Amino acid sequence: MRSSRNSWLTVVVLFAALIVLALLSANSLGSFGITILSGLFQGMLLFLVASGLSIVFGLMDVLNLAQGAYFMIGAYVAYDIQHAGGLIDVTAAIPDPNIRFVFAVIGAILVGAGLGMLLERGLLRPLYSRPIFQLVLTFGFSLVLIEIVKAVWSTTPYSWTEMFGIREGFFELFGQRFSTYRLFVVGAGFALIIVIGLLLQRTRTGIIIRAGVEDREMVQALGINIKMIFTLVFTLGCAVAALGGAIAAPFLGASITLGNAFLLQAVAVVVLGGMGSYGGTAVASILVGLAISVAQDVAIGTNFAALSSITPMLLLVLVLLLRPSGLFGSSR
């Protein structure tokens, strides 16, 4: 109980420090709003990569280094479905770009899920008792995915050109224009945090996953096929990462470096939140997103443009000094 109180106290202090820094570096309420919204946007994208990483690690003790590649694949698949002249050209069949975007996101989720299931059932399953082999395998698989992307879509990065309703929209607050799409991503991220949270807390599958994080041998001894749960969780984690890539693509485009850039930050988020803690991952994603955004603001006009890139690691070091198991991690 006391540990939980200390965790929340640390979180509140860190959030307060970031808000104060954001206020100090902003020259108006409008730019402060942009910093916060941008931070939440980045935080939600990070959550989409980190949540799968965290649940899979908690349940299966597998650090899936291919998680970033699934994010990248999601971006490419969504880009391809949305734009004319791609591998899957549906522009004639679905002329409305808004509806096409929905299909693009669903397509990305399905491809992510399919590739996730392939990796878990086909390659990872025989290596559950060999953690080092798992790391090498998932890292190798991410390289294979990158090579497949290069072969299919070339190495040239794609910028999203096809506009649709929420991507085009803006709204005004404190005299500043905010992108409706960023707000959509933040909303979708929060909705997903709640949906996955409800899945974990309120369903039988969720109870099994939480129990499996603690003691999978005992879960199995209760008559539950833990391998099936492994497949389900791994597939879900990859699908969520691909979803992240799909909804990030209209803003960030699709490129082969997209996945690894997010993977490193996502690993920092998972450790910061506490390995295997879903709630910790959600909180840490928002913290890191805000910290990156504030660092970008602070770095304006200085010669230290790299500040935002190293901020997740600085935050990680700071938190681990205070709480070696991360914000909400157990000391298992």
Next chain:
Amino acid sequence: MSENVLEVSNIHTFIGGFHILEGVSVRVPIGAITVLLGRNGAGKTTTLRSIMGITPPIQGSITFCGIPISGKSSNTIAQMGIGFVPEHRAIFKELTVLENLQIAERKRGDLARKSDFIFELFPDLKRLISLPGGSLSGGQQQMLAVARALVPDNRLLLIDEPSEGLAPVIIEHMIRAIERLSADVSVLLVEQNFRVASKLAQNYVIIEEGQSPAQGRISDLIKDEVLIQRYLGVA
């Protein structure tokens, strides 16, 4: 049909290259409590874990209700009707008492059907239903671990050290509970406490250095001071 719910014949189990069980045989008659006795490290817990398929034997046979189960995964063995209460309880500390019970359901409605019996056996659990398992005392955790094994329709319970680390008053409670539940289900128990074992069980199997040199009626063992001295070191 055999009169034994479980027959373990000459099993050999290795853990990390160590030959732990070197030919253990155990028979558990239907409707009886059988206890595995022996010194620390003799192989009692490994015997239960081998039956459960957690550390599967590489040789020998295990049949449950006449069906061979060696080589099957532990979830399949549990689905066949064997409940397991491991050493140190292994309750899920982050889950509430209710969730700890719900997770043991094999069919929808298992808990609803058994809740009256479970809460009659362990009334404390009803009061603690919404608390996390980790906040329970050792005795309460043991009750929860046994209760969890009672949720589905099991025909055999494997219970490892139910009295370990418990206060005498809780041990008495646990003895009464196991006696009660044995009316419906056969029990194979590991128990270090000879007084508890002799009070509860009808049959015994002595495990010594990974083998099972003696087994029979506990009423006969109580009279056999030589056997008790040799294998259990109890005066």
